[in-house]
Amino acid sequence: THTMLPLLLLLLPAAHGIAQLRYRPALTKDPQLEGLTTASTFVLDQPRCVFDDYGNADIWLVVALEQAAFNNTAAPGTPETAFQGFPDRVRAYMTLNTTLVNYPCPKPDGDITVLRVGSETSCAQEPTRPTCNGPLPGPGPYWVKFLALEGSVPVAETAWSEPIILRTAKSPNSISTTGSGHSAGMIAITTILSILFAILLAGLVAMIIFWSSDSCSGSSTFSKPESVTVRRYNTHHVYDQPAARL
């Protein structure tokens, strides 16, 4: 239906002559940006070479929580489209207005041409700045489109973008710091050292028993020849006295 609609509108007399441009705003793909979406901002490509026929118009960005909430006849800078009322009273606001001068066509190579939606924090609470490009209040999803106004008459609009969802931050309490278990190295060290220590203790116990049992030297490889203990016998005559012995 998106291709049918422009053809149909061209055939109609210019009563509601808002040109439907076949451009769909999108998040920037090139270059890769780390901050493409954050918790309160997102980054769009600038609409280069899109509004070339409308050199006299102001080009506005419409950010909406519901596509149906925005009427093209709404005027920027009024309370119905003021950023400060978003999202409670106002379901779609208009911001980031500029003229075609700032979107020269073609885009020079190597230039980064982006729009950061949500970057103005100073005017977020200022009702005197209804077209503030303030930080977005929640994760969305949001739909955006560009609208060209000549004076207060809308003359061209792009298609609505795909829904844009921002990041939600988790609490650090959700990070589990219980260890990932013990590594193989630590288990190997513990096991091997315990075994070695047990062997040494057993050896020590054996040594102490060995010493206190006062036995002969066990190992024969290097023991010196045993000193023979000689018993001394009393060798005086023993008279036979069978009667005294029993």
Next chain:
Amino acid sequence: MAKSDDCVHILQGLLVFGNVVIGMCGIALTAECIYFVSSPNGHYPLLKVTEDSDINAAAWIGIFVGLALFALSILGIIGVIKASRTLLLVYIILMLITFAFEMASCITAASHQDSLTPQLFLKQMLERYQKSEPANNSDNEVTKTWDELMLQNHCCGVLGPSDWQEYTSAFRLTHSDADYPWPRMCCVLNAQGLPDNLDGCKLGVPGYYNSNGCYDAISGPVNTHAWGVAWFGFAILCWTFCVLLGTMFYWSGIEY
């Protein structure tokens, strides 16, 4: 007997050699542990704050164990040469006590090195970095350490700048997401210490912000430290085991 005399001398020679090696290793262990304890790398505040100072305790034990090994190796050499049963018994008992301490130190170093996961540092960073009402001085130290870390190593966060986006943090409470998707230290800074291109940094344009995480820079020194204490100690203990077994064997053969 000539043969048994030779065997005695060979065993004595081996034991003396073993004890000399133990003595030298003891000195090396002491030197290594003194180096780790007084190490100039500034990650110690991070470790201290994680209440995980056991790696440092392991290093302190290592210092004393090293000195004990050196002293006992001298005692052992004297005992072997004099073939004195008492001296060698004292030597063996004291060596076993030193063995036990060094074993504890190795196991502590190895198991605590396992517990230093990225998640531990991530949680600590999110909870304490730039905390607006620092509960005690260690919170300030954490902030200072992280700022230095990110500046010197050109890194951001633990796993990357998206750490600051994925989780809420103490930093996020005082710095709005639109103005500070990540701390200014994550930006590429010029000579004056200001971001080269603030918009580029906030957008996350490659070249204007630090895209890697700092975990590699933290874990490198910590790992070397822990493995140095753990595995070198393990090697010394294996050698000591052999020497002690040999000494016990020699002891049991000395005539009473």
